[in-house]
Amino acid sequence: MSVPDAPYLRYVALGDSQTEGVGDGDDITGLRGFADRLAEHLARHEPALQYANLAVRGRLAAQIHAEQLAPALALRPDLATVLAGVNDLLRPRFDxxxxxxxxxxxxAALTGQGVHVATITVPDLARISPLARPLIPRVTALNQRIREAAGRHGVTVADTALHPVAGDPRLWSTDRLHASSLGHERIAAALAYALRVxxxxxxxxxxxxxxxVATGRHVATTELRWLAGFLGPWLVRRLKGRSSGDGRTAKRPLLLPVRTENASPA
Incomplete structure (x- = not known):
């Protein structure tokens, strides 16, 4: 699908914690994230832009499909971003x-309604965390299928997986699951460029x-802190059948104007 000549007026984001903005701000002061940043970039060129974010952390692809697609279609966007699958990658029975x-x-549903859809690919997780090395075949398989499905439906792909910088640990928060503020900024910029904003x-x-260059002692200390502070609690939630998104709803379920003052470029 080609990029329309007219500016986007209604942008809806679907996804999980990355789209919600985890890693860029916090739950007390508020989350920003790549979708907010992309909306701000778009709004600088079209002040009438309205933006909704339906993402909820912890959601699997099936849940995003079941819970967010219908509300997204009801908002009748002309642009949507769809990111899903990373939470599935981390499950034992990934398919x-x-x-x-x-x-x-x-x-298919969104483009069938005339929506321009954009997505991204998953970076090399092993560069972010050495313990993620066994997931490389899964990431490769998912990225290939994302590209193929996008090609069949005219979806714009910001193919971040092709660029080594996407796996730079400095673009990721200390939990190694979510982009940092700089990472979210780069994702927004990648999408803006792919969309020719x-x-x-x-x-x-x-x-x-x-x-x-980190010393061996520093690396070992960092790994131990990550295991205790992030991997351990994540595994406990999995064993209990709980999700970080339990009880949460979309942070921005309605299309609202976008404030751009004091917003840095995407």
Whole structure:
């Protein structure tokens, strides 16, 4: 699907914690995230833009499909971002075809209503956390299916997985599951560039300056803190059948105007 000449007026974001904005702000002061940042970028060129964010942390692809697609269609957007599948990647019984089926169903329904849809691919998780190395085949399989489904439905893909910077740990928060503020900024910039939003460019794909070399002791301490502070609690929730999104609803379920004052470029 080609990018329309007219600016976008109604943007709806579907997804999980990444789209909700976890890692960019907090639950007390508020979350921003790539979808908010993309909306701000769009609104600088079309002040009449309205934006809704239906994402809820912890949601699997099937849940995003079941819970967010119908409300998104009811809002009649002209632009939607759809991100799903990372939570599925972390489950023992991951099925790339099943996840892709939910993604494709959402792509088909939205584009069938005339919506321009954009998505991204998943970066190399092993660069973010060495313990994620066994997930590489899953990431590869999911990314291939995302590209194929997107191609069948004219969905724009910001193929962040092709750029090494997407796996730079500095673009990720300390839990290694969510982008940091800088990471969310880069994701927004990648989507803006893929959508050919005026003022966007490919600088999002450039590497960060070299990082100081960490000592072996520092690496070991960091790993232990991550295991205790993040992996352990995550495993406990899985064993109890709980999700970080239990009891939560979309942070922005209605289309509302976007404030751009003091907002940094995407």
């Amino acid at each position: 790339a075809d099943e996840v892709a089926g939910h993604l494709e169903a959402m792509f 005026p003022g966007s460019d490919d600088t999002w794909s450039l590497p960060l300056p070299p990082a100081p």
